[in-house]
Amino acid sequence: MQLTVLPLLADRMYREFDVFEVFLKTLKKNETKLEDGDVLVISTKYISNSQGRIVDLDNIQISDEGLEVSKKYQLKPEIAEVVIRESDKIFGGISGFVITSSDNIMAPNAGIDKSNAKKGKVILYPENPYLIAEQLRRKIFLKMSIHVGVILVDSRLMPARIGTSGVAIACAGIEPVLDMRSKKDLDGNPLKVTFQAVVDNLATIANHKMGEGAESKPFAIVRNSGANLTDRKINSLEMAIDPDQCVYVRGLSNPPKNL
Amino acid sequence: MQLTVLPLLADRMYREFDVFEVFLKTLKKNETKLEDGDVLVISTKYISNSQGRIVDLDNIQISDEGLEVSKKYQLKPEIAEVVIRESDKIFGGISGFVITSSDNIMAPNAGIDKSNAKKGKVILYPENPYLIAEQLRRKIFLKMSIHVGVILVDSRLMPARIGTSGVAIACAGIEPVLDMRSKKDLDGNPLKVTFQAVVDNLATIANHKMGEGAESKPFAIVRNSGANLTDRKINSLEMAIDPDQCVYVRGLSNPPKNL
Known part of the structure; x- marks a missing residue:
């Protein structure tokens, strides 16, 4: 068929x-x-x-953990902070991407996406x-x-x-x-x-x-x-x-x- | 369309x-x-x-490296040996599987397959x-x-x-x-x-x-x-x-x- x-x-x-x-x-x-x-x-x-x-990155308060992840993986601090909030676990990463798990889905950057969002905003899962x-x-x-x-x-x-x-x-x-x-x-x-x-x-x-x-x-x-x-x-x-x-x-x- | x-x-x-x-x-x-x-x-x-x-596992001579990989990842020695021969690099593994790269294809066990082969034989890429x-x-x-x-x-x-x-x-x-x-x-x-x-x-x-x-x-x-x-x-x-x-x-x- x-x-x-x-x-x-x-x-x-x-x-x-x-x-x-x-x-x-x-x-x-x-x-x-x-x-x-x-x-x-x-x-x-x-x-x-x-x-x-949809999250406006200008409104994000960055935690110590957010700063740490931002530095280690060269992510924008606001992005790192949203990734941490959206994920259950961070497994590792390379420059610009971390591998996370959220609700049993393994995804780069907890699935948050800058494409198809207005400048300065990101779309969450x-x-x-x-x-x-x-x-x-x-x-x-x-x-x-x-x-x-x-x-x-x-x-x-x-x-x-x-x-x-x-x-x-x-x-x-x-x-x-x-x-x-x-x-x-x-x-x-x-x-x-x-x-x-x-x-x-x-x-x-x-x-x-x-x-x-x-x-x-x-x-x-x-x-x-x-x-x-x-x-x-x-x-x-x-x-x-x-x-x-x-x-x-x-x-x-x-x-x-x-x- | x-x-x-x-x-x-x-x-x-x-x-x-x-x-x-x-x-x-x-x-x-x-x-x-x-x-x-x-x-x-x-x-x-x-x-x-x-x-x-198709390879007959009975005819495989096992090298020292084959034995080592076999022990570390709990693979049958003959399988470990064929995996080594078929792969360009071994990245790591878990019990029963190693992650390899062959001709720029990352695959478990170099893509060799026991399914759809007669007993004691494996199919290669x-x-x-x-x-x-x-x-x-x-x-x-x-x-x-x-x-x-x-x-x-x-x-x-x-x-x-x-x-x-x-x-x-x-x-x-x-x-x-x-x-x-x-x-x-x-x-x-x-x-x-x-x-x-x-x-x-x-x-x-x-x-x-x-x-x-x-x-x-x-x-x-x-x-x-x-x-x-x-x-x-x-x-x-x-x-x-x-x-x-x-x-x-x-x-x-x-x-x-x-x-």
Whole structure:
């Protein structure tokens, strides 16, 4: 079955707004429909804008910790301060970027973004992203009588690669990971790496088609994804590995002796 | 424009074979056609099989370095030895996995794979993957008079995430990265993270639809990808960041003092 990805052009919004209402308008504007079984992918930046999750750096008071992180990683002190407030843990960093974890999402600079914000302001990750995704899913069911999955997507960088892919910051109504532990490979052996990052993979291709630039395409519809829809509540730990178990996070800090 | 991804069921192959011939047969079997502008994504495992890049672990002589890596990271000595031979550098590891770099691809265990190989054997990465991709592209042009992009895909893990995504091990005929440095964001500011990982993103969704299990879908056709096709020769450095510049590789080994 052929998977399709349809990005939707939407109005640029300048103050807090109702995402569901704007989505309905966007469907009309694009002369398209959402269908039962579809996965709706939405940019976290758009959600954050709808919530007014924008910070004016001029109003930020810088703590001692903020100053320290600012110096160590050559970040603007106000940015360092916001990063600290928004993250649960700082793992390390290079000049201009720190690697953080917030609500079990590992991201450079706690996901805060200067692009697509007015000068001197930054956009934060959305508040309660799982709740937002679930509310949208329910509104879609009540209004259109269809079951869909909802994914909130942000761009992310991959280790040792140039350019951005996508990561699911939250989701609702869709099984986030495909467990293939009971499946066999082509030779009938049990598979070793046996999970597929379903929502991250759908998020990646949707984000790719949304683009990053001046055209506002904050929604994309993924059809025939093959993903399993569900009514159960999803939480962030289902897609996250404890950093202590992560081949990159722990592995990269555990080099061979002769390095 | 709607992007589509069509995975193709193909015959399982048991000895070295001609990938182009098998691809032509696969198109017929799936009653589909390749079109001008398409991107053809092929599993590296299938390519490796076509080249006979399979190693019998019983025949591996273990070096001192192999023993050392085997002990430090709890790998089977034969596996550790093959990993060392196949990789340019070992960055570190956890129990059962080392992070390596081979031909500018960062991968756990140098990309060697026990799944989909007979017991006691492992599949290596393909030899000359860029040459293979370019040869396929040329054969397609000569036989069908169409320009396509070709991507060879392997599964990969993301930092702190559960499940596999995809990575382009090589490509031909397609611009691997979209440079958006000249573009502006929605507010007219220059974009900060300004590259899109085009071939990795297409590889990820194709790999997702190919699956990992018992059904052999080693080819996928991506249509209306929006990617720029090209005749120039692509090399692996165009998609790779020097690990010393990578926010994960260098960042994770550079923690804050108070950690």
